[in-house]
Amino acid sequence: MSLNIELSLKRERFSLALHTQLPGAQFSAIYGHSGAGKTTLLRWIAGLERAPGSLSFNGQRWQAPGLFVPTQDRQIAYVFQDARLFPHLTVRGNLEFAYQRRFNDRGPSINEVASWFELSSLLDAVTDNLSGGERQRVALARALLSSPQLILMDEPLGSLDPQGKARILHHLEQLHRLSATPVVYVSHDIEEVSRLADHLLILEGGRVSAQGPLIELSSRHNLRLNHEEQAAAIIEARIEHHDRHYHLTELRIGDTLPLFISRSDSVCGALVRVRIPARDVSLSLSKAHDSSILNILPATVDAIEESSNARALVRLQVAGQFLLARVTRKSIDRLQLTTGKVVYAQIKSVALLSAAQ
């Protein structure tokens, strides 16, 4: 897909100015803090918000000076944070509402989608009685049943408890497999975004501060995002083998370096994405053999970004990919870290995100 966006919007305490393109990724995320303008941008893309600009999707013009294609003619689906199920209809009624108005006949059937989202037993339920997670699953199912050419999602996990969140995240990860429809996903949660997105657009104060492939952005040392507490690098690795005895799974980075994670059920040989928080990476000049840390990788210092406080962010190259390490400025001086120096990265935590695309 490609989405060409040119927007300038002024509200009382808020403005949005964008001139950008979301390229061919299947799962693009718009990330930013609350108030950055993410939701407004998404609503504008849907035609729910009016503001001057131009917008085209895969060559179809949705908005231009003198032209405005109304929401119902854009052939999109929109998953709102608050589900927005129709209260006078049952779950099945809600699904049928979308299905009867679907934009083409190539999409999945109600029964298929109901089984993907584990809704089969809820079809006759009144929507008032559903939990937050169930409501959101119905909303997702409804979106797919429209057979849209683009699905927009506005923080669909925003109002869920951790359990409901995990379940929906799982479903969203499956989307890649179930549907080829491109998704634009808005979120303020970087962990959520890094699990799902291929492409990332970072919005700050109504402007694009960076955009690109997620893996590339997650290792940029000069990005404000990566100086935040939860900053983490994302690395792709292949599943090598499962260790039943210790309940570990061994991954290989660049087919050479081993990386251990808690046992996963992914099949051997699968390419997966892992997330390594910068705060969980420490550095040493020699490889410690008496450490409890399992994952110690040889790395080359690629860049160092010192902040004005005690901390610094070090970008490390590991078998062609990048890691971030948050250390103190004092340590930088003590270890005499400079670009090109070989160090050992001691990694305290690794989270498996999903099968890579």
Next chain:
Amino acid sequence: MLSAQDWVAVLVTIKLAAVTTAILLLIGPPLAWWLAHTRTRSKPLLEALVALPLVLPPTVLGFYLLIAFAPASPLGQLWLAVSGGQLAFTFSALVIASVIYSLPFVVQPLQASFEALPRALLEAASTMGASRADQFRNIVMPLSKRSFIAAASLGFAHTVGEFGVVLMIGGNIPGQTQVLSIALFDKVEAMAYSEAHWFAGGLIVFSLLLLAFIYNLNRRSSVGASGLIKL
């Protein structure tokens, strides 16, 4: 007991209320929808215009309608050209007057309901490809069902209870324009109190039952029939 002519008055009244309610259900919802969503600055004025029959003495409305319906007036002339007869003192004149007179009773509950209806749901429907008409038919109407029933009942009841306007423009012609309230007036004038009781008592019971029905709807309503209580 009631005479055959009295029963005719009852039938005329029911017919008038039914026709009026039907017309109001055609013009009320679009008007209420427009009032609920318009951003025009003249909205308060238009709302006031719709609500005017609530506060005006019915005789004021009746007086101007009488002038408007006169054979020499433009409306009277137009009517003559179209239907070949005069408008004043006909059942049709009563219907037109009743529509105006009962308009607020239909428009206000509907408008309150439309205003309370979450826009979010309409947005969701539009993302699923539903046109405005589709949204109205399949989201707005089912969610405002109780308000529609309430609006129709109030419009009907209020038309049944109409007196002043009918007195001014109706002409009290049995079988055509003689309605219950006027027939009751005649009974009282003629000191026929026992028949007057049938009319008056019947109207009280009818109105009481209908209002109880509406308030019961209102109590159970989930989506905005809040406007009703203010009536």
